[in-house]
Structure formats: C-alpha cells, structure tokens
Amino acid sequence: MDQTATRTDKLKVTFKPKDGDRREPAVTRVPAGTTLFHAAAWTGQPIESTCGGRGTCGKCRVKVIEGACPITPADQDHLGEADLAAGWRLSCQAEVRHETVCEIPRLLKTPKTAAFGVGRQVLLDPNVHKVHLRFPEPDLHDQQPDFERLRDILRREGFAMTATLPVLRTLPKALRDAEFDFTAVLCGDALLAIEKGDTTRVCYGAAFDLGTTTIVGTLMDLGTGEPKAVASQLNAQAIHGGDVLSRISHTMGRAQGLGELQQLAATTINQLLEQLAARAGVPLDRIYEITVAGNATMTHLLLGIDPEPISVTPFIPAIGRGVEVRAADIGLAVHPEGRVYLFPSIGAYVGGDIVAGLLATALPRGDALRLFVDVGTNGEIALGSEPRTVATAAPAGPAFEGAEISCGMRATTGAIEGVTITADAVALQTIEDARPVGLCGSGLIDAVAQLYRRGLMDATGRMLGQDDLRDRLPESLLSRVVTVDGVRAFVLATEEETGGRRILFSQKDVRQLQFAKGSIAAGIRILMKVMGVKPEDLREILLAGAFGSYINPASARTIGLVPAVPLDRIRAIGNAAGEGAKIGLLSYREREAAEAMPARVEYIELSGREDFNDIFMDVLGFPPLDSLP
Numbered sequence: 001m002d003q004t005a006t007r008t009d010k011l012k013v014t015f016k017p018k019d020g021d022r023r024e025p026a027v028t029r030v031p032a033g034t035t036l037f038h039a040a041a042w043t044g045q046p047i048e049s050t051c052g053g054r055g056t057c058g059k060c061r062v063k064v065i066e067g068a069c070p071i072t073p074a075d076q077d078h079l080g081e082a083d084l085a086a087g088w089r090l091s092c093q094a095e096v097r098h099e100t101v102c103e104i105p106r107l108l109k110t111p112k113t114a115a116f117g118v119g120r121q122v123l124l125d126p127n128v129h130k131v132h133l134r135f136p137e138p139d140l141h142d143q144q145p146d147f148e149r150l151r152d153i154l155r156r157e158g159f160a161m162t163a164t165l166p167v168l169r170t171l172p173k174a175l176r177d178a179e180f181d182f183t184a185v186l187c188g189d190a191l192l193a194i195e196k197g198d199t200t201r202v203c204y205g206a207a208f209d210l211g212t213t214t215i216v217g218t219l220m221d222l223g224t225g226e227p228k229a230v231a232s233q234l235n236a237q238a239i240h241g242g243d244v245l246s247r248i249s250h251t252m253g254r255a256q257g258l259g260e261l262q263q264l265a266a267t268t269i270n271q272l273l274e275q276l277a278a279r280a281g282v283p284l285d286r287i288y289e290i291t292v293a294g295n296a297t298m299t300h301l302l303l304g305i306d307p308e309p310i311s312v313t314p315f316i317p318a319i320g321r322g323v324e325v326r327a328a329d330i331g332l333a334v335h336p337e338g339r340v341y342l343f344p345s346i347g348a349y350v351g352g353d354i355v356a357g358l359l360a361t362a363l364p365r366g367d368a369l370r371l372f373v374d375v376g377t378n379g380e381i382a383l384g385s386e387p388r389t390v391a392t393a394a395p396a397g398p399a400f401e402g403a404e405i406s407c408g409m410r411a412t413t414g415a416i417e418g419v420t421i422t423a424d425a426v427a428l429q430t431i432e433d434a435r436p437v438g439l440c441g442s443g444l445i446d447a448v449a450q451l452y453r454r455g456l457m458d459a460t461g462r463m464l465g466q467d468d469l470r471d472r473l474p475e476s477l478l479s480r481v482v483t484v485d486g487v488r489a490f491v492l493a494t495e496e497e498t499g500g501r502r503i504l505f506s507q508k509d510v511r512q513l514q515f516a517k518g519s520i521a522a523g524i525r526i527l528m529k530v531m532g533v534k535p536e537d538l539r540e541i542l543l544a545g546a547f548g549s550y551i552n553p554a555s556a557r558t559i560g561l562v563p564a565v566p567l568d569r570i571r572a573i574g575n576a577a578g579e580g581a582k583i584g585l586l587s588y589r590e591r592e593a594a595e596a597m598p599a600r601v602e603y604i605e606l607s608g609r610e611d612f613n614d615i616f617m618d619v620l621g622f623p624p625l626d627s628l629p
Contacts, residue, residue: 154186207291220582290340429443
C-alpha cells in the first residue's frame with residue numbers, strides 16, 4: 001500500500017539511536033514535507049549541524065531505514081556513493097513523504113546545553129556564528145574576488161553566506177584593515193560584519209517579552225548561554241491606551257498613529273538595550289540578534305504594520321509566521337546589520353508570546369496532558385500534549401490588572417497582593433511591605449476566595465450582610481461588613497491601617513471578577529470538551545505570565561478559575577514568554593520548533609461557538625467547597 005501523504009496528513013517518524021547508543025527512540029508525527037532535521041528538532045534530538053539546516057555543512061546525516069527519501073544535490077555533494085546506497089541522507093534536505101524510521105549517529109562531542117523554561121535542557125545552537133579566519137593576501141596569481149573567496153572558505157567550514165549591499169561596501173576595507181586575520185560574523189547565512197582579529201568570545205544577543213503593559217529584556221552571552229543582565233520598563237505605548245484595542249483605535253484615529261506607536265515601542269526597547277549593555281559592560285554593536293515574543297497586535301505595531309484587521313471579524317492578522325528583519329529597519333540600536341526575530345502566532349489573539357510560552361514548557365511536545373493558562377486582560381489557554389494540542393483566547397477584560405475595581409491598582413508598591421481572613425482578623429500582604437494603597441489582581445483573587453471560604457459570600461457571588469452573619473462572625477470581622485451607597489462591601493484595610501482612606505471590596509468588584517474569571521474558565525472548559533478530557537486527566541496546570549506568578553493556586557482553584565485538581569498539580573511558571581524568547585535566541589533548532597507551532601496547535605475561536613454563552617453562564621459562580629480535592 002502506498003503511504004505517500006498529502007501535506008495535510010501527519011506521518012509518524014521514529015528516530016532510533018545507533019547500535020550501542022543507550023538513548024531511547026523518539027517518535028513524533030509531522031506534516032508531509034517536513035524535513036527530518038526539523039522533525040528531530042521538534043523532539044529535541046541533537047542532530048549535529050552548523051549551517052542551520054541549509055544543506056551546506058554536511059554534518060546532519062542520518063540513516064533512513066524505512067521510508068524512501070530521494071537523493072538531493074546536497075546529498076551528492078557531501079555523501080559518497082556507498083553511503084547514499086546504504087540510506088544515508090542529510091536530514092535537512094530529506095523530506096518526510098512516508099512513515100519513516102531513521103537512525104541518528106552519536107555526536108562526536110557532547111553538545112553544550114543550558115537549563116531554561118520549565119525544567120528544560122536546551123541545546124545551545126544560536127543563529128549567530130563567529131568564525132575566526134586567516135588567509136593569504138590576494139596577489140597576481142590569485143585574483144579571486146573578496147566576496148567569492150570568503151564565501152568559499154566559509155562553505156568549507158560548513159557555513160552558507162550571503163551579504164547585503166551595505167555589508168559588501170565595507171568588505172574590501174575591513175579585510176585589508178584586518179590584514180586578512182579576522183572574524184566573520186554570521187546571522188543565519190547573512191554576513192553581518194568583518195571584525196579585526198579573533199573576537200569569537202564576544203558574542204551577544206537580547207531576548208524580549210514585548211508585553212502590552214511591560215517590556216522585559218535579557219542580554220544573553222550566545223557562547224555560554226548565560227544571562228548577563230535583565231531589565232524591564234513600562235511600554236511607552238501605554239500613553240495611548242492600556243490594552244490592544246485602545247492601541248488599534250489610536251492607529252485608526254490618527255494618520256500618524258501607527259508611526260507613533262511603532263516609534264514608542266522601539267524607543268522603549270532601545271532604552272532597555274542601553275540599560276542592559278551598560279550593566280553588562282557590553283558595546284551595543286556586539287549585540288547581533290534580538291528575539292521578540294509579543295502578542296499579534298504588539299508584533300504588528302513594532303513592525304509598523306496596520307493592526308486594524310485583527311480587531312474586526314474575522315480577525316485576520318497580516319502575518320502569522322515568524323519574521324526576521326534588520327534591527328535598523330525598525331529603529332533598534334544594536335549592531336547596524338543586526339537581526340530581529342519575532343515569534344509566529346497561532347491565531348489573532350494567541351500570539352508569539354504564547355508560542356514562546358509553549359516553547360518554554362514544551363507542552364505540545366510532551367507525553368503528559370497539561371493545561372497552560374496565561375491570565376490577563378486577554379486570557380490565552382492551551383491544552384494538550386504531543387498527539388494533539390488546542391489553544392484559544394478568552395477576553396477577560398481589565399479586572400485582573402486592577403482596572404474597574406473600586407480600589408484596584410496595578411501591581412506596584414503598596415498594592416495588596418495577598419489576603420487571608422482568619423477566624424477573627426484580616427491579614428494583608430502588600431508589595432514591598434508598604435502600607436496598603438489598593439488591590440491588585442492576585443489580591444483580588446485571594447479576597448474573593450477568602451470571603452467565599454469564610455462564608456461571607458455564597459456560591460453565586462452574593463455578599464452577605466451583617467444580619468446574615470451576626471451569629472457566625474466575631475465583632476472584629478462583622479464590623480468590616482458594611483453597606484456603602486446601597487452596595488455591600490467588605491473593609492480590607494481600615495483608615496488606621498492605610499494611614500488614610502479605607503480600602504473596600506464591594507459587591508460590584510465581585511461581579512467584575514466573576515466576569516473575568518468566567519471568560520477564562522469557559523475557555524478552559526471548551527478546550528477540555530473539544531479534547532474529550534476531564535479535570536482528573538490533567539497532569540499539570542501551568543499558570544504563566546507575570547500575573548500568573550503571583551496567583552495563589554488554592555485561591556484560583558477555589559473561585560473556579562482553573563479546574564479542580566489537587567494543588568500539587570497547579571504550578572506558577574513565571575514569565576514563560578520571556579523564557580521562550582531566550583530559548584529561541586540560544587537555539588536555532590528550538591526556534592524551528594516554534595515555527596512549527598501554528599501547524600501543530602489547533603486554534604479554537606470561541607466567538608464562533610454556539611455553546612460558549614451557556615458554558616460561560618455555568619461557570620460564573622463558584623464551585624462547591626466540598627467538591628474541591
């Protein structure tokens with residue numbers, strides 16, 4: 001039976017270690033047309049390569065045992081007739097057209113790895129390479145042009161090379177100033193520069209989490225994989241709105257709006273680059289590549305691409321795949337020929353930041369069913385494992401950011417980030433242990449969970465009054481149950497505790513929280529319905545993002561934000577997008593795995609589902625306390 005498949009089919013690929021190698025076989029399924037090199041990258045197999053899968057180094061050879069792979073010109077350039085007859089192929093050229101079994105030889109040396117993301121060991125294989133070369137000056141007996149001479153020497157070293165006109169203009173003088181003892185700097189196959197002498201030890205890149213509210217950057221040593229400096233700053237675009245729709249509206253309302261927002265994003269990143277470079281003592285022109293993980297709107301705005309179609313049905317972005325551009329073309333002040341890579345998107349509202357988060361967790365590549373939740377104004381959710389992964393976006397609104405909450409605020413000094421209601425008192429945890437000023441998102445979730453657990457609120461979210469509670473509470477708590485302008489509220493902090501006004505948590509605040517958590521909980525339930533799984537099937541729930549890091553897992557479970565699983569299965573993983581951006585910077589093959597995400601992760605559009613409203617209404621309330629494990 002002919003097993004040849006169309007590009008929409010998934011084909012099984014098995015990577016077997018060479019005889020005597022104790023590694024376990026790795027199995028994956030890939031779309032037809034995927035190269036064995038990229039399939040191996042998805043499974044984390046360390047196939048040796050220096051050219052990044054361009055067919056020039058000849059090092060990524062594998063032996064195809066089952067499944068025909070035609071011989072390519074690159075195979076003929078690098079492999080002998082006997083090897084070709086025995087089934088050896090360059091994995092970067094061998095496309096999967098059948099179910100395939102191949103053998104991966106043991107690496108000649110142990111590759112460098114580093115721990116990143118969520119318990120991941122990442123192979124260090126950056127897209128930037130520095131190659132130290134020496135060759136004789138040309139003379140009348142050797143008149144080969146500079147570009148061709150350099151290209152041929154690099155090809156023998158296993159690297160492909162191209163060059164832009166600005167680089168070609170610098171080439172003659174740079175080679176002769178260096179007296180032909182120099183370091184060639186390559187990003188992929190693009191020649192960035194010729195540097196005098198051996199500069200191979202000085203090689204840096206920067207990884208950015210391009211958030212709507214905050215931008216976080218990390219300067220990385222590309223040779224060692226070590227972070228050299230970290231800095232964060234509010235996104236300067238915020239002066240034109242706190243959410244993506246406000247930013248899009250600004251581009252629609254002003255002729256110069258898009259340019260203004262592009263410049264503000266670039267300015268913020270440049271300010272962070274200056275801080276990072278200064279802290280690490282690294283010149284900006286030694287930063288050769290930047291990776292950026294951001295949602296689709298932030299990515300469009302940084303590139304200066306009109307984001308308006310993202311905001312209206314049918315929500316179509318201009319780009320979905322990962323994009324590489326010159327840093328100078330978008331106003332980023334690193335090496336003049338430095339490159340910027342922006343992660344791909346899965347959907348209009350499941351963007352590159354979530355792809356980077358999935359890369360950091362390896363959720364679509366693992367064998368355990370896991371749930372990934374990035375809690376924020378837009379709640380992004382992914383559920384799955386290697387066989388199947390689905391994702392969606394749930395518009396939660398700004399409540400988790402402290403907006404539309406009577407005493408709400410962002411997570412800054414004095415914000416209440418934790419609430420505990422004991423038998424007779426209220427204990428507050430504030431950022432930097434300062435006097436309480438207001439309530440941020442994590443404190444909001446705690447407050448609702450604690451009021452519910454202490455019986456001050458019922459499962460529908462209705463706050464009880466003093467008459468309902470008089471026989472159940474001591475005066476120290478009962479006195480905190482108040483009514484203001486006809487609306488019930490609970491006093492989280494008194495005037496004495498704040499040094500000023502009371503901090504109240506009202507019935508209206510509860511409702512805002514319910515709508516926000518209901519949207520995310522409905523999105524989770526729909527994905528579980530699509531996958532045909534139950535809470536007990538979940539091996540792990542991962543709470544991502546800066547906000548997710550501060551959520552109390554017990555409180556999130558109590559209010560029904562996440563499914564009712566044992567607490568040891570709920571894990572805060574911090575800035576997963578930033579971790580993914582670092583991984584993509586340090587490992588080109590991991591970046592290739594990120595590029596494969598949109599084809600492997602199914603996007604579920606909630607607005608098109610008839611069952612969303614019913615499920616949303618069903619999860620607005622809180623789960624019975626006795627149902628929690």
